[in-house]
Amino acid sequence: MNTNYNNQPAISVIIPTYNEEKRIEKTLISVRNQNCKIPYEIIVVDGQSSDNTVEISEQYAKTYISPMKGKVSQLNYATPKTEGNLILFLDADTLISPDFLNYIYELFKKDESLYACSARFKYYDGIALNVSLGSKNFTLTNYFFQNIFVHTWYFFKTLYGYPELSGSNIVVRRDIFQKVGGFKKPPNSLGIDKVFSDSILFLIKKMNKGKIKTLNFLSVLTSGRHLTVERSIKRISQYTNQKEIYSNLATKIYDQ
Template sequence: MNHKPKISVIIPTYNEENNIKKTLIAIERQKCDIPYEIIIADGQSSDNTVFIAKKSAKVYISPKKGKAFQLNYVIPKTSGELLIFLDADMIINPYFFQKIYKIFKNHQNLYACSARVKYHNGKAISFKLASQRFTITQYFFLNINIHLYYLLKTLLGFPELSGCNMIVRRDIFLKTGGFKSPPNSLGIDKVFSDSLIYLIRKMKKGKIKTLSFVSVLTSGRNLNIKRSLKRISQYFSKKDIYYELAKKIN
């Protein structure tokens, strides 16, 4: 694109050869008149991730592995006023960028958001009711419950962004001090969300939220009950560490 990108799409990768192509294809199919750039923050992949990604995006090899470090490493190399962080297995619809940009343009008080997350590629479950056949996916109820979780967090005044898709204004991101990595890298999205909350309270303006009417698709590959429980347990046992990380804002 000839114009300076207004949107920077940033994807952290590490051995994502089986996922990244689909994500990049979905991005290339965007029906969007807003200039954007695609940035890959790779953690020294040993497979074909970089080879595949270079066909569609600018690829930067991070000198250190880890999602938080990789993302922070490429930020100075981006130029968009709006930063869209996506995981490497995300599928977005053709109007995603256009919708997101319009939302931020029309709501200057919105500092950051996540789109509604829907899990796909699970097993289909079919059943018959009153002579009609219905099909739901394996993750049908999970999709509902996860969305309710994020909405409830917002209503209670403790909004949390979804780690697989986070959209934030560039100037706001820089004021948070970027991503911080908690112990074992569990809860990077939680710490970043809390940093945003601290910033909003400090500035006495702004908000973050989960969008109900804009969604993204992601695989169920990272659905791991054991890891989720470990993250929750670690958060409550090391709340002071999470707190100190989150409040380090500029």
């Protein structure tokens, strides 16, 4: 780990929280235990939790309390307080591998046309299911088919030229984040990642350069606790019925 603040951080990791005392420590440990020599900083921005989230977070990271609740407000509040040219927005229930930051840093260093990316994700906290096929025994989770669907979804979206960032982990260049005006709040706060992806894609089209991508060979582990059929249907319905609102949010660009 290299969090030497005498050097400007190359990467700023920003984690929004709200009543995450059961999960935030694992996430912070995964971020602190990085096998990289590049300087990076860890910022937790809390949405006025009523549990011990802040107390736990302060043991591992700089911790701010946002004056406004909500993921969009918290992330936009914290970002100006960071210094890294690359920003990783990481959900409080998402774990990264020890080589994650180093891989990301090298990827952006080698490819200046890369504006933003996300690693594919796997749901990790499902119920274990033992399956036997002949003499072979396998342990699966109840998220097995959901994980296959997610990987297939992002693979084909990328293949057909419609890349989309994942809300669990988004890495973006600071200047690109500023140009699109940060995160926007969509109706009912669903689809934050979708609007942010579309904002950058609109900027790319406007500038006629740049790209975003899903990293199919790098993954993170994230909680499936919010994964419900009702939520998925609601999100799809919003995209279908409120396309104009989403489009207007995404195309609101600020040149800074």
